[in-house]
Amino acid sequence: MATFFQSDASSKPRSARLRAQPRGAFACSSRVESLAERLSQTARLRRFTPFAPFAQLSHLTRLTPLSLALVSALVHAQTSNANSDASTTTGSTLAPVFVTANPLGDSDLISPATSVGGDDLTLRAANSLGETLNGLPGVSTTTYGPMVGRPIIRGMDGDRIRLLQNGVAAYDASSLSYDHAVPQDPLSIERVEIVRGPAALLYGGNAIGGVVNTIDNRIPREPIQGVTGAIDASYGGANDARAGAAQVEAGNGQFAFHVDAFDRDTSNQRIPGYAHSAAQRAADGGADEPYGSIPNSDGRWHGGAVGTSYTWADGYAGISYNGFQSDYGSVAEDDVRLRMHQDHVAVASEIRNLSGPFSQLKFDFGYTDYEHREIDNGEVGTTFRNHGYEARLEARHKKIGPLEGAIGVQVSQNTFSALGDEALVPTTQTTNIALFGLEEWQVTQRLKLSAGARLEHVKLDPTPNGNERFANAQGRDFNAGSVSAGALYQLAPAWSLAGNVAYTERAPTFYELYANGPHDATGQYLIGNPDAQKEKAVSTDLSLRFERGPNKASAGVFYSRFRNYLTEYNTGRLVDDDDEVVPAGTDDALNEAVYRGVRAEFYGVELDGKWRVFAKGAHRVDVAFTADYTHARNVDTGEALPRIAPLRATLAADYGYGPFGARAELVHAWAQHRVPEDDLPTGGYTTLGLILTYKFRVGPTNWLAYVRGDNLTNQDVRYASSVVRDIAPEGGRSVMVGLRSTF
Structure with a gap:
C-alpha cells in the first residue's frame, strides 16, 4: 500500500524523529523507529563491479546467496562487539530525510x-x-519479459517520466526502447519516492508525467560509529x-564507509498456458x-558499490562508485541477448545552519558511462552507448517575510549513440541548463x-558518423519554461484538501527528432520529426485526504x-530495414511509424486508504484499498492512446x-x-497474493x-x-522464500 511520505525539517535529530513514529508489521520508511531499522532497509544494497582502485573486491560480483551469507557472517563474527543500535550515531543535528516532492522537507x-x-519495499521487490x-x-x-520493466505514471512513460538516483540522472537507454532494462536492482534501493503530476516540474520538462527517485546510502549521509551490515537472500518466483x-x-563518527554487492x-x-494470446494465435x-514458459526470458545481473563520506554536525560530503552488469x-x-554494463560515480554534499541569506546548501553530481550490446546469434548486432553527467545545486533561503523557499541550478550533458x-x-x-525555484507561504494555520x-x-x-540516413540531421535549441501553483487547506483536524495546477513545456528528445531506422523490439521502422516543436501541457490534480492515527485515506482526480x-x-505501410515498401506477409516486415504532435488529454482517479479494523492486545488487523483509472485519448480523432492500464483495484488485509x-x-x-x-484488447484478471513474515533476534542480529x-x-x-x-504474459503461480538479517 502506498503512503504519503513525510519529513521533519526541524533541527531535531533524524534518529529521534524516526523513533517517535509508530511501527507496523509491514513498516515503510515513514514509520521506521530507529537507525537500525533504516539500516535494515539498506540490506538490499548489493552491487559491485570491477573498478580499478577496488579491483581486489571484484569477486563480490559473483557471490551467490549462500556465499554472501557466509561473507556477512564472517564480518559479523569479527565485529560482534560493535553496538549496532541507533545510539551509536553521534551528532545532534542529523540531516532530514530527503523528500523528492519538496526540497524544503x-x-x-x-x-x-x-x-x-x-519491509514494505522488501516484500514487494521484483526482478525489475x-x-x-x-x-x-x-x-x-512496461514489461518486456520478467527482467525488464520501467515505471509508467498516469499513463505516461518514456521520456515523460524521470528516473533519478539520489536526485540526479543515471543515464541508460530505457526510455528509448521497451526491451532496454533499467540498470537498477530493486534490492539495491533503500527507499523509492514517487511524485505524480505537476509538482515534478522542478526536475525538468521530461518529468512532465512524474519522477521516480531511488535513494540509497552509498554516500553515508549520517555519522556511523563502529561496524554495521546486512545480508539478504531469496529464492523462488515464477522464474x-x-x-x-x-x-x-x-x-568512527566522522569518516564513514560503505561497501555492497x-x-x-x-x-x-x-x-x-500459451505464451501467445488467443487473439495472437488466431x-x-x-x-x-x-x-x-517464455523462451529466452532468463537473465542474470550483478554489481555493487563502494562509497565514503565525511560527516559533521551540520552536514556531510562524500563520493561513491557503483557498477552494474547484466545479460538477459x-x-x-x-536468438537475441542484451548485455549491459553501467558505471556510475556520484558526489554529494549538504551544509546546514549557514549564516547569510541561505540556511542550507545541497549539491549532487553524477557521472554515468553506460553501454549495452544486442547479441544476435552470437554476433553483436547493435551497440547502444550513453555517457554524461548531471549536477544539481539547491539552496534553501532564510525566511523572507512569510515566504520559505529554495532556488537551484541544474546542468547536464550526455551523448547517446546507436551503432x-x-x-x-x-x-x-x-x-x-536550468534554473528553478519553489516558495511556500503558510497563510493561516489551515x-x-x-x-x-x-x-x-x-x-x-x-x-x-558517416551514416547517410542522418546526413541532413540539424542541431536544435529549445527554451522551455514551466510554472506551478498549489494549495493545501486543513478542513478539519483529520481532513485536508490539496490541489495543484501547472503549465509545463518539454523539448523533444533526440529520437523524436532524428529517428530513421528499424526498431525490431516494437516491429516498427521509426521516422522522427526534425521540425517537432515543444510539447506543452496544462495539468491539474485535486485530492481529499484523511489521516487519524493508523487510519489514512486519499481520493484524488x-x-x-x-x-x-x-x-x-503508424502510416499503414509495411517496409523493410531500408524503409522500402514490401507486400503484406513478407518476412520481417516492419510497420512504418512517424513521430508527430497531436492534441491529447489524460484524466483519471486515484484512491488509496488503510483502516485499523481490529486491535486487541498484541493482535492487529488493517484493511487497505487502492484503485486507479486513467483515460487517455487523441483529442483530434478521439482514438485511445496506446498502452494505457485499465481500471485496477486492490483489496488487502494485514494481520500482526x-x-x-x-x-x-x-x-x-x-x-x-x-x-x-x-x-489487440487485453482481458481482465483477478490475482491473489499472500505474504507470511516472522521477525526474530539471534544475539545482536x-x-x-x-x-x-x-x-x-x-x-x-x-x-x-x-x-x-500478446506474446509474453506475466508469470503464473509462484512462491518465494526470503531471509534478511541486519547487525
Whole structure:
C-alpha cells in the first residue's frame, strides 16, 4: 500500500524523529523507529563491479546467496562487539530525510507523492523496478519479459517520466526502447519516492508525467560509529530467481564507509498456458506456439558499490562508485541477448545552519558511462552507448517575510549513440541548463500556498558518423519554461484538501527528432520529426485526504491536456530495414511509424486508504484499498492512446501479532478495450497474493523471514501497458522464500 511520505525539517535529530513514529508489521520508511531499522532497509544494497582502485573486491560480483551469507557472517563474527543500535550515531543535528516532492522537507506535502521503503519495499521487490512499483496509486509498468520493466505514471512513460538516483540522472537507454532494462536492482534501493503530476516540474520538462527517485546510502549521509551490515537472500518466483546481497558500513563518527554487492540469476519464466494470446494465435494461423514458459526470458545481473563520506554536525560530503552488469534475453527474438554494463560515480554534499541569506546548501553530481550490446546469434548486432553527467545545486533561503523557499541550478550533458544493425538514431549530444525555484507561504494555520517555476535551455547536436540516413540531421535549441501553483487547506483536524495546477513545456528528445531506422523490439521502422516543436501541457490534480492515527485515506482526480503530444503514428505501410515498401506477409516486415504532435488529454482517479479494523492486545488487523483509472485519448480523432492500464483495484488485509505478520492481497484488473485501431484488447484478471513474515533476534542480529505467494489463482495476466503483452504474459503461480538479517 502506498503512503504519503513525510519529513521533519526541524533541527531535531533524524534518529529521534524516526523513533517517535509508530511501527507496523509491514513498516515503510515513514514509520521506521530507529537507525537500525533504516539500516535494515539498506540490506538490499548489493552491487559491485570491477573498478580499478577496488579491483581486489571484484569477486563480490559473483557471490551467490549462500556465499554472501557466509561473507556477512564472517564480518559479523569479527565485529560482534560493535553496538549496532541507533545510539551509536553521534551528532545532534542529523540531516532530514530527503523528500523528492519538496526540497524544503515539509511534512505537509501538497503534491501527490508516495514513498516505499523498509519491509514494505522488501516484500514487494521484483526482478525489475517497474514491476516492484506496479500497483501503487497511478503507477503501472512496461514489461518486456520478467527482467525488464520501467515505471509508467498516469499513463505516461518514456521520456515523460524521470528516473533519478539520489536526485540526479543515471543515464541508460530505457526510455528509448521497451526491451532496454533499467540498470537498477530493486534490492539495491533503500527507499523509492514517487511524485505524480505537476509538482515534478522542478526536475525538468521530461518529468512532465512524474519522477521516480531511488535513494540509497552509498554516500553515508549520517555519522556511523563502529561496524554495521546486512545480508539478504531469496529464492523462488515464477522464474526460479536466485538473489543474494551483502552490505557493510563502518565509521568512527566522522569518516564513514560503505561497501555492497548483489547477484541475481533467473531461469525462463513459467506461465499458466500459451505464451501467445488467443487473439495472437488466431492471427498466427495456428502455428506452434510456446507453452508453459517464455523462451529466452532468463537473465542474470550483478554489481555493487563502494562509497565514503565525511560527516559533521551540520552536514556531510562524500563520493561513491557503483557498477552494474547484466545479460538477459529478448522475449520477442529467441536468438537475441542484451548485455549491459553501467558505471556510475556520484558526489554529494549538504551544509546546514549557514549564516547569510541561505540556511542550507545541497549539491549532487553524477557521472554515468553506460553501454549495452544486442547479441544476435552470437554476433553483436547493435551497440547502444550513453555517457554524461548531471549536477544539481539547491539552496534553501532564510525566511523572507512569510515566504520559505529554495532556488537551484541544474546542468547536464550526455551523448547517446546507436551503432550497428539498429542504428535508428544518430550520435547526439544533449545539453541542458536550468534554473528553478519553489516558495511556500503558510497563510493561516489551515491554509498553505506554494508556487514553483523552472526555466531550461536544451540543445541537441547530432553527428551522422558517416551514416547517410542522418546526413541532413540539424542541431536544435529549445527554451522551455514551466510554472506551478498549489494549495493545501486543513478542513478539519483529520481532513485536508490539496490541489495543484501547472503549465509545463518539454523539448523533444533526440529520437523524436532524428529517428530513421528499424526498431525490431516494437516491429516498427521509426521516422522522427526534425521540425517537432515543444510539447506543452496544462495539468491539474485535486485530492481529499484523511489521516487519524493508523487510519489514512486519499481520493484524488487529475487532468492533463497536451497541445503538442509527440507520439508514434503508424502510416499503414509495411517496409523493410531500408524503409522500402514490401507486400503484406513478407518476412520481417516492419510497420512504418512517424513521430508527430497531436492534441491529447489524460484524466483519471486515484484512491488509496488503510483502516485499523481490529486491535486487541498484541493482535492487529488493517484493511487497505487502492484503485486507479486513467483515460487517455487523441483529442483530434478521439482514438485511445496506446498502452494505457485499465481500471485496477486492490483489496488487502494485514494481520500482526508480535513478531508474526500476514498479508492477503486481491488484485482485479478490468479488460482494456480502449486501444488504438491496430492494437489487440487485453482481458481482465483477478490475482491473489499472500505474504507470511516472522521477525526474530539471534544475539545482536535482527532477522526477517518471509514467504510470498504471487498469482496463486494462476491467472493468464497480460498488462495492457506492455508492448509484448500478446506474446509474453506475466508469470503464473509462484512462491518465494526470503531471509534478511541486519547487525
